[in-house]
Structure formats: C-alpha cells, structure tokens
Amino acid sequence: MKIHRFLRPLLAAALLGGSLAAQAQVSMMLPANPGGGWDSTGRQAMHAMNEAGIYTGTVSFTNKGGAGGTIGLADFQRSQKGKPDALAVFGAITVGSISMNKSPIDLSKFKPVARLTAEYLVLAVKADSPYKTLDDFVQALKASPGGTPVGGGSAGGVDHIALALLAQKGQVPVAALNYIPQAGGADTVTGIVNGTLKAGISGISEFQQFADSGRIRILAVSSDKRMKGLDNVPTFKEAGYDVEIANWRGILGSVDMPEENYRQWVERFAKLNDSPQWQATMERLGWEPYFLGGEAFGQFIQADSQRINTILHDAGLVK
Numbered sequence: 282m283k284i285h286r287f288l289r290p291l292l293a294a295a296l297l298g299g300s301l302a303a304q305a306q307v308s309m310m311l312p313a314n315p316g317g318g319w320d321s322t323g324r325q326a327m328h329a330m331n332e333a334g335i336y337t338g339t340v341s342f343t344n345k346g347g348a349g350g351t352i353g354l355a356d357f358q359r360s361q362k363g364k365p366d367a368l369a370v371f372g373a374i375t376v377g378s379i380s381m382n383k384s385p386i387d388l389s390k391f392k393p394v395a396r397l398t399a400e401y402l403v404l405a406v407k408a409d410s411p412y413k414t415l416d417d418f419v420q421a422l423k424a425s426p427g428g429t430p431v432g433g434g435s436a437g438g439v440d441h442i443a444l445a446l447l448a449q450k451g452q453v454p455v456a457a458l459n460y461i462p463q464a465g466g467a468d469t470v471t472g473i474v475n476g477t478l479k480a481g482i483s484g485i486s487e488f489q490q491f492a493d494s495g496r497i498r499i500l501a502v503s504s505d506k507r508m509k510g511l512d513n514v515p516t517f518k519e520a521g522y523d524v525e526i527a528n529w530r531g532i533l534g535s536v537d538m539p540e541e542n543y544r545q546w547v548e549r550f551a552k553l554n555d556s557p558q559w560q561a562t563m564e565r566l567g568w569e570p571y572f573l574g575g576e577a578f579g580q581f582i583q584a585d586s587q588r589i590n591t592i593l594h595d596a597g598l599v600k
Contacts, residue, residue: 312353349378381437
C-alpha cells in the first residue's frame with residue numbers, strides 16, 4: 282500500500298505523538314523586568330533543566346513587570362488557563378503585592394509546582410557613606426525618617442517588609458518611612474551612588490557584584506547566620522536588630538492545568554532540585570536551596586500568605 286506523500290508527515294506525527302507532546306513548547310511568565318530575581322530564576326531554572334536532560338524542549342519566556350508581579354500574573358491567569366505547559370515564576374513579593382495593590386489574584390487557583398530558592402536580603406549604602414554600621418543607619422533613620430529615603434523592590438514586597446521590621450525594632454514610626462520602590466536592583470544601586478537614596482535593600486545576588494566592585498557597602502544581611510562570601514557582614518540580629526526574613530521564589534502552573542501535566546512538572550522540578558547543574562547555579566548566584574513541591578508547597582503558600590499579611594497589617598502598610 283502506498284501512502285500519499287502529503288499524508289506522510291501526519292502519519293509520522295501520529296506515530297511520534299507521545300514524544301512530541303513531551304517536548305511541547307513551554308511558555309513561562311516572568312512577571313518582572315529583565316535582569317531581576319524572578320527573571321533570573323525562570324531562565325536559569327529552565328537552562329539547568331535542559332543541561333541536566335530533564336526537559337530539553339523549547340521554552341518561550343514573557344517578561345511583564347509591574348505592581349510586584351501582579352500585572353504579569355493577572356495576564357497569566359487570564360491567557361493561560363487550562364494550558365498544559367504554562368508556568369509562571371513568583372515569590373514572597375507577590376503575596377504582599379496582592380494585598381498592597383488590592384489585586385483580585387487568588388494564588389490558590391494556580392497549581393503549586395515548586396518552591397525553589399530562598400535569598401536573604403542585604404542593606405547597603407554608598408561606599409563612602411557616613412553610615413559605617415547598621416546601627417549608624419538606624420539612628421539616622423530615627424532622627425529623620427522622611428529625610429532618609431530607602432530604595433528597594435515593590436511596595437509591600439519583602440524589601441519593604443524588611444525595612445518596616447527594622448524600623449519597628451529601632452523604634453522608628455513605620456508610617457514615617459520614605460520607602461521608594463525601584464524597578465530593579467541596578468536602579469537601586471544607581472540611586473544609592475548618585476545620592477537620591479541614602480540606602481537600599483535587595484537580595485544578595487542583585488547587590489553582590491556592586492559591592493565587589495566598590496560602588497556600595499553592605500551593612501547587614503537578614504539571614505540567621507553570616508553568609509558564605511559575606512563573612513565580614515553581620516546579620517541584622519548581630520547588629521542589634523532581631524530581624525530575619527528571606528525572599529523565596531517558586532513556580533506556579535496555570536489555572537486548571539491538566540493533572541497529568543501538573544504531576545509531570547512537579548516531578549521535573551524535583552529532579553532539577555537534585556541535579557548538580559542546579560546546585561552549581563544556586564551556589565553561583567548566592568541562592569539558598571529551599572525546595573518544596575506539589576501540595577506541600579500549596580500549603581506553604583497559604584501559611585506564608587497569612588504570615589506576610591499579618592506583618593503588613595501590623596506595620597500599617599495595609600489597612
């Protein structure tokens with residue numbers, strides 16, 4: 282029996298249907314501008330997954346920043362509902378931003394795929410700043426909250442929350458803080474260097490290179506113990522302010538993602554977490570392993586949402 286030449290591609294596709302489905306193009310929403318933490322998390326995770334041979338198909342990335350990720354996630358929620366291979370990066374910042382922006386996004390509607398990393402925050406000043414210690418900075422903040430502008434990520438995000446907690450511990454009125462959200466870590470550094478900001482708060486990975494080049498000086502880190510590579514930088518607690526907070530990041534699947542695809546992505550990210558390629562990536566970028574997959578991650582999102590919203594209300598950032 283002869284097969285018409287126009288039918289051959291269709292027959293081949295039918296015979297290879299399983300493998301083609303497995304290698305379907307993935308779309309990943311990065312709800313931030315290029316170059317930031319979420320952007321890096323999504324791109325680096327999929328690159329490491331490819332290197333490890335866990336998923337070697339194509340990936341389409343979409344950057345849509347603004348309002349702490351809520352603009353990009355709202356678009357993801359609308360346009361990717363029910364899609365089998367649609368993923369989005371998000372994190373602790375999203376939780377606070379939903380409340381701060383009164384966003385209608387309900388995180389419980391998405392599929393909780395994997396919590397990947399935690400990154401601790403650092404507070405930095407200009408290299409020649411008169412603030413030599415965290416206490417120096419807090420005393421200046423206490424003397425003139427409005428005259429001490431501090432830059433960081435989105436309003437209500439972990440950077441903002443960290444500053445609010447530091448202010449509370451330093452007996453500085455949170456409502457009087459002059460917190461100025463920035464588009465990214467590089468913008469925060471620019472503000473510190475040119476003097477429009479007296480200090481900035483961001484993740485280690487966004488500030489480390491600028492500290493290494495001598496443009497800024499890191500005063501403290503929000504971890505429970507000193508960090509590798511920042512051996513001379515005290516923790517907030519060591520500096521006299523009992524504040525410990527981390528910026529976690531993870532992956533969501535689309536609303537109504539088919540169950541088979543959901544399980545497949547949970548498994549893929551679990552394999553990624555165990556891969557040497559991802560371990561090397563995290564070490565290079567200063568990210569702490571913080572893996573949690575599937576339903577357990579969903580329970581964590583619910584619990585952390587309650588915790589973060591309590592902090593925002595207690596600090597007067599959300600009414």
